[in-house]
Amino acid sequence: MQQVFKNGVIQDDHWSHLDAQIGADFTPEPEVHYILPLDIWQGFAGDFSGFISCPGITISADADLASLADAIERVPLIAIEFCSFTDGSGFSTASLLREDYKFDGELRAMGAILPDQVPYLLRCGFNSVEFPRAEDLQHAVALTGGAGQSYQGDVETPRTPFQQRIAK
Amino acid sequence: MYQYDELDHEVVQNRVLQFRHQMERYLNGDISEEAFLPLRLQNGLYVQKHAPMLRVAVPYGMLSSTQLRMMAKICRDYDRNYCHITTRQNIQFNWVELTDVPDILDELASAEMHAIQTSGNCIRNTTSDPLAGVVDDEVTDPRPYCEIIRQWSTLHPEFAFLPRKFKIAVIGAEEDRASIRLHDIGLRLVRSDSGELGFNVWAGGGLGRTPMLGSLIREFLPQTQLLGYLKAILRVYNRYGRRDNKYKARIKILVSSLGTEEFTHQVEQEFERNYAADPQLSNEEISYAQSFFSAPDYEPFEADSDLPVPISAPESYHRWIERNVRPHKQHGYRIVTLSLKYFGQAPGDITTEQLESIAELADRYSFGEVRTTQQQNIVLTDVKRTDLFNLWHEINRLNLATPTVGTLIDTVCCPGGDFCNLANARSLSVNAAIQQRFEDLDRLYALGDLSLRISGCINACAHHHIANIGILGVDKNGEEFYQITLGGQTGRQSGIGKVLGPSLPHDKVAPAVERIIEVYLEARSSATETFTTTYQRLGKAPFKERVYATGL
Known part of the structure; x- marks a missing residue:
């Protein structure tokens, strides 16, 4: 089973990506939790009766969230796909999902990401990250261990720089 | 000035440790060249023509004497006994060894300094008025707000991988000594009719290939809402700024393509959305931040008449007083500019010995602090007027008393083709040629205030667009050529210079500047009419005609 960095540890991934185009005769395998590309997910028009759970979705880092409000409300998982590790639009997209859309499911980063970016990803509201290479997962764990304090807090508990320090 | 507390130390030390590991992984081959690039840039490390260059942040241009000594130590131990003051108030080391950088960062951290976000596509060092806190025309001191922005923007998780670099400048004075309208965000402190403090917010300024002045997007932003508003601007930019073309990726392109109104609408909408959720x-x-910038322990002086000039004072002292010394808001004190424009030296370069001596002079004469300026000089902000003569003697020996501040040869100049990988042409040699022609100080003074800026490429590090006379190095079939722009300005008004005509070969630039000056001197209505006023009155035709006439 594929592994994923989730909630601070490396663990088996209970989700499976379904990337290929699917035909009309597609039948979901029993006991598989799917992540579908957005267009395929939308193709089901809300009817996921054959699935054991509502599938998650994959969206691009610069997706227009306003047009996805219905899906966001329903899905248990949103995977944001980074097209390049220098394209940071996904950091804002994730923050908006947590802050504005109050999305409280699993928020996953995938695609072109560096392990060094994981501490930032977590602070923007992601709680899982996919890396195809096992050594990147190990690095991600090592890098988040000593992440330490910050000036801004995170998307869950944002703060202004001096807020807590002057109270001391 | 601001002093680190535990959190600041922890943030900076963690960052150094993190970079040390990244460097190890890079050297072991665990991080690719491509992946290491943004990581090293965000720690101030460029790979230059001859050696790596390390750019150290000088937050809003403030340095303590301890920090100056640390700069000197790094020059001596890791570089070639000099460093360089940049046009954004930072300090660059041009000859460091790649593998020494983690150790240098450790040394910096011990002096409450770092190189975080001094390059790369992230929020850069916040710049400000180098005379903040000591001039009369100020609504309030901008530095506490700069420090708040410094902290907020340092390792902000959402804005570390923006479409392009992002620069913020803050001022509190009437005169704009930080060129706020040429920044991605420019903030000017103002007071509302009811006396509340807040900001004019400008966005979308920038130089480079497409120079633009920022647009006013908020007439009055209450000070408590500062960070929420910055976040809203950055978020709109991070989501909608272009990433497909490096030259169209700055926020100025987004602002101009959406139009100021639509851009402002999107920012306000985003701001409204996070206003309730985010802490103000x-x-x-704000008072806590301000407490670090309270006035030093000035000696009280009742009146501020001019001192009787010492009989032994030579002419050069009077010239220095005239050009390099400014009035101070406190009776009995003066603001002194130490010029880094010594003949034959690259503008902004400073040696180990000069750094150490300035540290000592700052301790003795100016409460142990200095400022770096956008003009690539250093300022002692709080010198007793009774100390001026002694100070002048000392800095004269250090070649820091060239009495040319604000004149044509107080040139702003990038390192250019001699050092920089990006440059199309040399800039230092052009500057040297111009300096040579204006060595005669009487002739120079007759010109009054006049700005000259020389950039070695379109990245415009010397901000040539805002100079009265701007020079830009370009590449023409592998040869160095130079484009001249005239009429730019900054200060009370901001304006972008216009291209005079076809670019010129290297050796024709200094003679062309000479001809431009001739036209100005002949045409100005009085000795006080500025270059820009004359230029605006006449248009570019007479300048163009003279420069491109035969015999250049």
Whole structure:
């Protein structure tokens, strides 16, 4: 089973990506939790009766969230796909999902990401990250261990720089 | 000035440790060249023509004497006994060894300094008025707000991988000594009719290939809402700024393509959305930040008449007083500019010995602090007027008393093709040629205030667009050529210079500047009419005609 960095540890991934185009005769395998590309997910028009759970979705880092409000409300998982590790639009997209859309499911980063970016990803509201290479997962764990304090807090508990320090 | 507390130390030390590991992984081959690039840039490390260049942040241009000594130590131990003051108030080391950088960062951290976000596509060092806190025409001191922005923007998780670099400048004075309208965000402190403090917010300024002045997007932003508003601007930019073309990726392109109105609408909408959720700055926090920038322990002086000039004072002292010394808001004190424009030296370069001596002079004469300026000089902000003569003697020996501040040869100049990988042409040799022609100080003074800026490429590090006379190095079939722009300005008004005509070969630039000056001197209505006023009155035709006439 594929592994994923989730909630601070490396663990088996209970989700499976379904990337290929699917035909009309597609039948979901029993006991598989799917992540579908957005267009395929939308193709089901809300009817996921054959699935054991509502599938998650994959969206691009610069997706227009306003047009996805219905899906966001329903899905248990949103995977944001980074097209390049220098394209940071996904950091804002994730923050908006947590802050504005109050999305409280699993928020996953995938695609072109560096392990060094994981501490930032977590602070923007992601709680899982996919890396195809096992050594990147190990690095991600090592890098988040000593992440330490910050000036801004995170998307869950944002703060202004001096807020807590002057109270001391 | 601001002093680190535990959190600041922890943030900076963690960052150094993190970079040390990244460097190890890079050297072991665990991080690719491509992946290491943004990581090293965000720690101030460029790979230059001859050696790596390390750019150290000088937050809003403030340095303590301890920090100056640390700069000197790094020059001596890791570089070639000099460094360089940049046009954004930072300090660059041009000859460091790649593998020494983690150790240098450790040394910096011990002096409460770092190189975080001094390059790369992230929020850069916040710049400000180098005379903040000591001039009369100020609504309030901008430095506490700069420090708040420094902290907020440092390792902000959402804005570390923006479409392009992002620069913020803050001022509190009437005169704009930080060129705020040429920044991605420019903030000017103002007071509302009811006496509340807040900001004019400008966005979308920038130089480079497409120079633009920022647009006013908010007439009055209450000070407590500062960070929420910055976040809204950055978020709109991070989501909608272009990433497909490096030259169209700055926020200025987004602002101009959406139009100021639509851009402002999107920012306001985003701001409204996060306004309720995000904590605001409290008045206590602002007061706390302000407490680090209270006035030093000035000696009280009742009147501020001019001192009797010492009989032994030579002409050069009077010239220095005239050009390099400014009035101070406190009776009995003066603001002194130490010029880094010594003949034959690259503008902004400073040696180990000069750094150490300035540290000592700052301790003795100016409460142990200095400022770096956008003009690539250093300022002692709080010198007793009774100390001026002694100070002048000392800095004269250090070649820091060239009495040319604000004149044509107080040139702003990038390192250019001699050092920089990006440059199309040399800039230092052009500057040297111009300096040579204006060595005669009487002739120079007759010109009054006049700005000259020389950039070695379109990245415009010397900000040539805002100079009265701007020079830009370009590549023409592998040869160095130079484009001249005239009529730019900054200060009370901001304006972008216009291209005079076809670019010129290297050796024709200094003679062309000479001809431009001739036209100005002949045409100005009085000795006080500025270059820009004359240029605006006449248009570019007479300048163009003279420069491109035969015999250049």
